[in-house]
Amino acid sequence: MNLTKGTTFAFSDLFKQGSIKDLKESMRNIRFKRSEESSPYIPKLNPDYVFEYSDGFRKLFFYLAMGYGLSPWLYGPQGCGKTSVICQLAAWFNVPVRQIYASNTMEAEDMLFGYMPGQDGVLRIRHYALALAMKNGWWFIINEFDLLEPSQQKALNQLIEERVAELPTGERIVAHKNWRLIVTANTNGSGDFTGNNCNVAQSDSSVPARFFFVPCDYLSKEQEKAMLKPVALKTLAKYGITKESFNNDTETWKHTVSSIEHLIIPTIVDFANEIRDSYRCTISGGAGFPFTLGQRTTIEWTSQAVVDFLWETDSENGIHNAVEKGLNYTFIEGVRPDYQDEVKKVFRDLVGNSLKVSA
Numbered sequence: 001m002n003l004t005k006g007t008t009f010a011f012s013d014l015f016k017q018g019s020i021k022d023l024k025e026s027m028r029n030i031r032f033k034r035s036e037e038s039s040p041y042i043p044k045l046n047p048d049y050v051f052e053y054s055d056g057f058r059k060l061f062f063y064l065a066m067g068y069g070l071s072p073w074l075y076g077p078q079g080c081g082k083t084s085v086i087c088q089l090a091a092w093f094n095v096p097v098r099q100i101y102a103s104n105t106m107e108a109e110d111m112l113f114g115y116m117p118g119q120d121g122v123l124r125i126r127h128y129a130l131a132l133a134m135k136n137g138w139w140f141i142i143n144e145f146d147l148l149e150p151s152q153q154k155a156l157n158q159l160i161e162e163r164v165a166e167l168p169t170g171e172r173i174v175a176h177k178n179w180r181l182i183v184t185a186n187t188n189g190s191g192d193f194t195g196n197n198c199n200v201a202q203s204d205s206s207v208p209a210r211f212f213f214v215p216c217d218y219l220s221k222e223q224e225k226a227m228l229k230p231v232a233l234k235t236l237a238k239y240g241i242t243k244e245s246f247n248n249d250t251e252t253w254k255h256t257v258s259s260i261e262h263l264i265i266p267t268i269v270d271f272a273n274e275i276r277d278s279y280r281c282t283i284s285g286g287a288g289f290p291f292t293l294g295q296r297t298t299i300e301w302t303s304q305a306v307v308d309f310l311w312e313t314d315s316e317n318g319i320h321n322a323v324e325k326g327l328n329y330t331f332i333e334g335v336r337p338d339y340q341d342e343v344k345k346v347f348r349d350l351v352g353n354s355l356k357v358s359a
Contacts, residue, residue, distance in 0.1 A: 041096030041138060043087040048230040050223055051085070056214035064089055064139070064180055069212070071160060073145070074184045076216030077279065079294010082184040083143055085216075090139055095178070098129040099141035102148040108155035111142070112165055112173075125169055134165060137176030145183035146200040153207045160210045188213055218276060218295065224269050227295075228302045232260045235306045259319060263355055264305050267323055271350055272298050275343070289343070291335055301330040320355035 051057065060072050064086075074082040083099070090097045100111055111130035115123040133140035145153070159165050163175035191202035219227060236242065236256075246253040272293045281288035305326035312318030327347060332340050 039096040041098060042094060043091045043097055045091040046088060048227065049084070049088045050219060050227050051088070052219065052223070056216075057085075059212060060085075060214050061089070063212075064093065064182075067177065067180060071181045071183070071211050072214050073188065073208070073211035074182065074214045074216050075146075075186065075188045077218070077276070077283075077292050077294075078186060079292065079296055080216050080218045081295055082216045083141060084295075086139070086141055086182050086184075096136070096138040097141060098133045098138055099143060100129055101143045102145055104147050104149055106148060106152065108148075108152045113167055125167060125171075127173075131165060131167075131173050134163075134173050134175040134179050137178030139180040139182065142181070142183045144185060146185035146187045146189060146203070150201050150204045150207070154204045157206055157210060183211065188215075218273075221269050221273060224272070224295065224298065225265050228265045228268065228298060229261060231299050231302050232265065232306050233257075235303045236260075236310075239307070239310060241310070259309070260306060263319055264309065264323055265302060267351060267355065268298055268301055268305065268326075271327070271347055274346055274350060278346075289335075289339060291339075293331060297330050301326045304329055316356050320351065323351075323355060 060074075063069060063072055074086070076082055087097060111128060113125045113128055113131060116126045118124050127135070130140055132138070142148070160181060163179070165173040165175075167173070185200075187200055189203035189208045191200060218224070241256070243250075243253050275289060275291075275293040278288035279290070279292040282290055303326075305322045308322035308325045309319060312322050314321060324347065332343050335343060
């Protein structure tokens with residue numbers, strides 16, 4: 001398989017003889033042999049997950065596989081898959097992952113330890129997620145890293161660079177060779193000038209110097225459609241609706257799948273990209289929606305639209321109703337009230353009468 005920038009693939013493709021030369025050696029050890037193969041911290045593998053090959057992905061892959069060099073800082077808009085790509089790589093590597101979501105009230109030491117009273121009532125230090133990950137060789141993700149106050153980001157500099165954590169008791173935790181640190185954020189540490197990301201502050205210059213940066217973005221329309229089709233089919237299967245359940249009525253099955261594949265999913269993806277494009281305008285200083293629509297939402301919207309589609313009895317408006325109901329529940333009801341009517345108008349202008357067909 002010849003991978004170039006923008007190529008998408010399933011990880012199983014890389015097991016084939018003659019896979020890309022620069023990943024070949026690493027792929028031989030893709031699944032680390034571990035004693036905790038049944039660890040609850042190993043992410044669940046999604047066989048339909050879409051990876052996109054890029055220079056950033058290659059550098060990320062090498063760091064996770066080999067542990068050499070600076071730690072990765074993944075940044076991009078909300079819901080574009082920054083955390084999920086790490087978790088799916090961990091699923092293939094068979095590695096436990098611990099993760100936390102940072103906030104502007106969190107302190108660096110909150111990730112490492114806390115005090116708990118023992119049976120004698122004396123407070124003792126208890127190791128938290130970061131300390132446990134370092135000791136056991138697990139991967140550790142700090143999500144929303146740019147929400148962490150700059151001084152608290154800087155407090156992690158020594159740990160990141162020396163792979164050693166020093167606790168108040170004098171205990172030194174030396175990171176296992178398989179430990180990896182990954183941070184994700186909506187910005188690259190340069191600060192938020194739009195107000196869309198909680199006005200996060202600019203990082204101290206010493207912090208970005210300890211990372212390499214991987215820009216992330218949403219899948220292309222075609223890639224996202226390909227990702228959502230298995231979601232729709234699995235939703236049907238949960239309700240006992242499969243090709244086999246139609247017995248010999250293959251035309252009805254084809255009509256059902258075709259309606260989902262050619263009407264429901266393209267509408268969801270097109271609308272999502274309308275919202276994303278509007279959001280990108282605000283990032284560059286223009287006018288637009290101060291929120292975006294992530295891939296978690298398109299996945300849930302697809303699932304809900306398929307369920308509602310199954311229950312619709314309106315022969316003309318059934319598909320339109322199912323898609324709009326799913327949009328309301330998964331997205332519109334969660335945005336600022338003063339924008340809800342405007343978002344509904346974007347949807348209706350985009351869809352028009354295109355979904356008014358026999359359901």
